[in-house]
Amino acid sequence: MSDTFFTASPEWTWWIVLYFFIGGIAGMAFVLASLLDLRGDPLDRPLVRLGYYVAIAGVAISGLLLTVDLQRPERFWHMLIQSNTGRPMFKAWSPMSVGAWGLTLFGACAFLAALAAFSEERPDIKILQSAPIRWLRRRGAAVGIAIAGSIFGLFLAGYTGVLLAVSNRPIWADSHFLGLLFLVSAGSTGAAALMLLSIWRRAGSPAAVSWLAWFDRRVLILELLVLIVFLVSLGPVAGVFLSWWGLLLAGAVGVGIVTPLSLVSHRAATERQLVRGASLVLFGGLLLRMAVLLSSNAIHVLGTGVTGP
Amino acid sequence: MIAEPMGFYTDTTVCIGCKACEVACKEWNQLPTSVDRLLEMSGDSYDNTRQLDGTHWRHVKFIEQFSEDRSDGRWLMMSDVCKHCATAPCLEVCPTGAIIRTEFDTVVIQSDACNGCRDCIAACPFGVIGINAASNTAEKCTLCYDRLQAGMEPACAQACPTDSIRFGPIRELKQQAEARVRQLHVLGESRARLYGADDKILGGLNSFYLLVDEPEVYGLPSAPKMPSRNLVPSSLLSTAGAAVLVLLGLVGFRKRRMDEHV
Numbered sequence: 001m002s003d004t005f006f007t008a009s010p011e012w013t014w015w016i017v018l019y020f021f022i023g024g025i026a027g028m029a030f031v032l033a034s035l036l037d038l039r040g041d042p043l044d045r046p047l048v049r050l051g052y053y054v055a056i057a058g059v060a061i062s063g064l065l066l067t068v069d070l071q072r073p074e075r076f077w078h079m080l081i082q083s084n085t086g087r088p089m090f091k092a093w094s095p096m097s098v099g100a101w102g103l104t105l106f107g108a109c110a111f112l113a114a115l116a117a118f119s120e121e122r123p124d125i126k127i128l129q130s131a132p133i134r135w136l137r138r139r140g141a142a143v144g145i146a147i148a149g150s151i152f153g154l155f156l157a158g159y160t161g162v163l164l165a166v167s168n169r170p171i172w173a174d175s176h177f178l179g180l181l182f183l184v185s186a187g188s189t190g191a192a193a194l195m196l197l198s199i200w201r202r203a204g205s206p207a208a209v210s211w212l213a214w215f216d217r218r219v220l221i222l223e224l225l226v227l228i229v230f231l232v233s234l235g236p237v238a239g240v241f242l243s244w245w246g247l248l249l250a251g252a253v254g255v256g257i258v259t260p261l262s263l264v265s266h267r268a269a270t271e272r273q274l275v276r277g278a279s280l281v282l283f284g285g286l287l288l289r290m291a292v293l294l295s296s297n298a299i300h301v302l303g304t305g306v307t308g309p
Numbered sequence: 310m311i312a313e314p315m316g317f318y319t320d321t322t323v324c325i326g327c328k329a330c331e332v333a334c335k336e337w338n339q340l341p342t343s344v345d346r347l348l349e350m351s352g353d354s355y356d357n358t359r360q361l362d363g364t365h366w367r368h369v370k371f372i373e374q375f376s377e378d379r380s381d382g383r384w385l386m387m388s389d390v391c392k393h394c395a396t397a398p399c400l401e402v403c404p405t406g407a408i409i410r411t412e413f414d415t416v417v418i419q420s421d422a423c424n425g426c427r428d429c430i431a432a433c434p435f436g437v438i439g440i441n442a443a444s445n446t447a448e449k450c451t452l453c454y455d456r457l458q459a460g461m462e463p464a465c466a467q468a469c470p471t472d473s474i475r476f477g478p479i480r481e482l483k484q485q486a487e488a489r490v491r492q493l494h495v496l497g498e499s500r501a502r503l504y505g506a507d508d509k510i511l512g513g514l515n516s517f518y519l520l521v522d523e524p525e526v527y528g529l530p531s532a533p534k535m536p537s538r539n540l541v542p543s544s545l546l547s548t549a550g551a552a553v554l555v556l557l558g559l560v561g562f563r564k565r566r567m568d569e570h571v
Contacts, residue, residue: 001525003434003530003531003532003533003534004434006434006435006436006528006529006530006533007431007433007434007435007436008360008361008362008430008433008436008437008438008439009430009431010427010428010430010431011427011430012427012431028554031554031555031558032558035555035558035559035562039559039562040562069426070424070425070426071424071425071426071427071440071445071446071447072423072424072425072445072446073424075405075422075423075424075425076424078405078406078407078422078423078424079404079405079424079426082405082406083405083406083421083422084406084422089404089405089406091402091403091404093401093537093540094401094402094403094404094428095402095540096402096404096426096428097404100404150555154551154554154555155551157551158547158550158551159547161543161547162539162540162543162544162547163428164431165539165540165543166402166432166536166537166539166540166543167402167428167431167432167536168398168431168432168433168434168533168534168536169431172431173536173539176539176542176543176546177543177546178543179543179544179546179547179550180543180546180547180549180550183547183550183551183554184550184554187554207565207568207569210565210568211561211562211565214561214564214565215557215558215561218557219554219557222553226550300360
């Protein structure tokens with residue numbers, strides 16, 4: 001039996017499930033928007049702006065969810081500042097410490113990118129045309145923000161799985177593939193979220209939506225492969241999923257990967273099929289995080305009650 | 310500066326399960342009997358504490374090994390506590406700096422700095438730490454840091470009527486423990502062994518045990534590890550995955566341009 005079964009559950013439940021889900025979408029929405037910003041064409045601008053808005057909204061909600069999950073929310077700043085010395089608090093070997101800084105820096109990039117996008121969209125608002133904000137829209141600044149934000153966005157999408165792995169809990173600490181799995185899943189859910197919003201808001205050329213769909217199809221296949229590798233890497237611990245949690249995981253695969261793949265696996269997928277497929281990808285991404293987090297949380301310290309001699 | 314590492318040596322063979330240590334701990338540290346739940350009887354054991362957590366910093370385990378007809382069996386008892394690991398997983402991951410190593414080489418959570426993120430709970434390989442609902446912070450045994458600073462021995466060790474819990478400099482405790490193992494071997498108890506006395510387990514446990522069965526029987530992991538063992542491989546795989554995602558996006562643009570030119 002794995003030594004991880006002798007540990008207590010941190011009870012990271014719904015707030016954290018939602019944070020992992022929304023944080024992943026925010027991170028990858030920024031990355032995809034940045035790619036369109038740097039390599040797309042002028043017709044993609046509405047979709048670029050949408051991606052930056054998703055990122056700033058997602059990171060704001062993420063910060064809120066993380067704070068609410070703390071047992072002492074008013075001490076959230078202890079993650080960044082040492083409460084007794086006032087100096088910066090940073091541990092390179094603690095994913096939660098690095099994550100707190102990563103989220104903050106990603107938030108800063110997402111804010112600047114969204115501000116520049118909003119000023120581009122609303123030239124009628126005078127304050128948005130001030131010199132500092134216009135500077136944000138200059139090519140050099142925009143490229144810098146896009147690259148820095150993408151690095152932090154990719155970090156945000158994947159560090160959550162690494163955070164779980166750097167523990168001693170069953171399932172989480174029994175595999176090295178959780179960070180990769182969450183990252184790839186954030187790739188599929190981030191693209192799905194952007195696809196849905198771009199269709200809903202009519203914000204983006206058909207070519208840009210096709211690019212997102214093409215990207216999502218390949219990432220879904222990658223996600224399925226990584227999920228299989230993750231389960232194999234768990235060894236006997238994977239037996240935990242021979243329960244209701246397994247049903248949840250199977251749901252994540254069936255609803256969130258296999259069905260969407262069948263809906264959007266061809267070039268001529270209709271808009272309706274794309275909407276259905278993207279919605280299912282999002283639901284599946286949520287199920288995946290529920291299955292991984294809640295299944296481990298449900299395992300409590302091994303007792304020492306009555307046993308055979 | 311660490312003058313000399315101090316700790317506990319618990320000889321489980323002389324524990325009688327009186328729970329005086331649990332009571333002394335709760336009294337000295339002003340820990341509530343129960344905060345978030347009613348007093349519950351386990352119903353299948355004399356062990357009603359069940360596990361260590363934020364309000365139970367000592368826990369006398371009752372390991373009841375009986376045959377089905379109860380004609381054969383034995384009770385193993387063990388007063389469990391934080392192991393004050395020489396390389397402590399909780400201290401390693403704590404993102405606020407609330408967990409510190411003291412001048413006695415013990416590990417203490419500073420309640421006024423903890424924000425209740427619970428990373429330490431997931432990191433502890435022994436399931437020792439829990440949230441104290443009274444303070445809403447992570448709490449565990451401090452090895453009576455306040456008493457140590459005043460030159461006193463921890464409350465549990467002082468209260469133990471059989472000297473199952475011994476307190477002192479780790480160096481001296483190891484000598485006592487090794488002598489006791491030799492004595493038990495001579496007396497025919499060949500299963501006697503020390504757990505955590507050497508540096509094989511997390512660099513050594515400043516609260517180590519004399520056991521007469523496998524660690525798992527006592528609810529102890531046989532080879533607990535540091536959480537950071539997964540940091541580099543998990544991070545590298547994620548970084549490689551990030552590169553693949555960006556590459557996929559770029560390849561997608563190439564394909565898009567080719568499609569546009571068709």
